[in-house]
Amino acid sequence: MLELEAKQQTKISNWVTATWDEFTKITADPAYAKARCYYNNGQMRIETMPVGADHASDNGIIHFAIGLFCTLRGIPHKGLINCSYRKNGIREFQPDISYYLNENLQSAPFGSSVVNLDQTPVPDLVIEISHTTLTDDKEAKLLLYQDVSVPEYWLVNVEKMEILAFKIANRDREKITQSQVLSGLEISILEQALQRSRQSDQSKTGAWLLSQFQ
Structure with a gap:
């Protein structure tokens, strides 16, 4: 959980370990409304990079x-x-x-x-x-x-x-x-x-x- 909290501060731009409940809780945050979210094999990634x-x-x-x-x-x-x-x-x-x-x-x-x-x-x-x-x-x-x-x-x-x-x-x-x-x-x-x-x-x-x- 500490790893997840740390990554959340940097938009979780890399895959990090997380439970499904942690993933759904974070992605429900309005701050990630326009983010692209991925979860697989106990790992999550959220992409918030601007599109060129x-x-x-x-x-x-x-x-x-x-x-x-x-x-x-x-x-x-x-x-x-x-x-x-x-x-x-x-x-x-x-x-x-x-x-x-x-x-x-x-x-x-x-x-x-x-x-x-x-x-x-x-x-x-x-x-x-x-x-x-x-x-x-x-x-x-x-x-x-x-x-x-x-x-x-x-x-x-x-x-x-x-x-x-x-x-x-x-x-x-x-x-x-x-x-x-x-x-x-x-x-x-x-x-x-x-x-x-x-x-x-x-x-x-x-x-x-x-x-x-x-």
Whole structure:
């Protein structure tokens, strides 16, 4: 508890040991209303870092690209930004973007409450846009998403404009270059879109994506 109290003074920017009750008590504090909160295997992390322009832009490009791809290919989808998921007493996570796809769309959550994973399945795809949290997203969060058996996880490296994508099955992971949950979507196309968005406006990037997906 002393470790947790000490870390609370510095916004708990690293993973620290905590009970579930300690985690829920701290995250209920209004001071963390806009924070992103994670809990897994008796460890918690709260992210309160400001979001820079490149991070925000990449988030928008990836969200737009997936929406465009799904619309053109007729893939039922529901994208959620900064949605919180909770399996009571065990874990909580809040990825930058998450998606329910195809037949899983019927089970997609709604309402203003934290998604209860005891009643709702995990999303088909979770995405972390990583700049200041890159190491954590490659290690602790990847393990978290393995533990919860999310089918696919993408890590967007803001600085390098690269995407690490993983297929997750039976808590094993495999690096992939083509999405398994969005059939036909090449990860390299999204990386090129990120690169183009740094050199031109988003309308031109969107037009280029349209030409690639049609």
